[in-house]
Amino acid sequence: MRKMMNVKVALMFGLAIAGLTLICGEKQVEARPNFKKIWAETYPNSKMLIDKKCGICHPGKTKKEKSAYGQAVGKGLSKRKETDKDKIVKALKDAEKMPSPTEGKTFGDYIEKDELPPVGDVKE
Template structure:
């Protein structure tokens, strides 16, 4: 079992494994922006995050599609959590510690610190997800 799998299992146990798929929830975006954008001095990152909006977690035209970052958050949050600010913040911080693309890749927090959106570029996020 990889470190990523262990971290995801631990986070699911910590926050309850009963989370349902999350649609674009304004409260989730608001808390993300408070954590990573409000006091960020990187103007390019702030602009990218403000332009990306829902695409920070979602991909393509349907808001039921998530990029990898959003998939991790979806495992921890559901619509019923939209008023639970503490759980939202804990979930965002938990996902930040996960590797963005498996072993050897930077964490989502490291990507954000580098001024990159955690789910990829806005252009990538606007593309429809590839069917398996």
């Protein structure tokens, strides 16, 4: 009887630790982990992703803030949390052709020169 009680206590203790680990574990989740990977595959010679990471599209402190380039890419996506690689690549390529906030320059001009696109609103 006593041995059975020790097994139950050990089992309950183990489950409690496992539960706490799951609850208190690190909760850093990237909403769109494929975006950085697909961006790197689409522009393999760019060093910008290494330096700026998500800052290419999100220049502020939160992911809710989007640069003009981020807005342009977002317009090419059919849904908010797109995961289809082909649709993301198409949105990136379409955004390249769009005019940037700088007169006479497209986002593709900045990407080609490996420069961060300017912050501002996307032009219609």
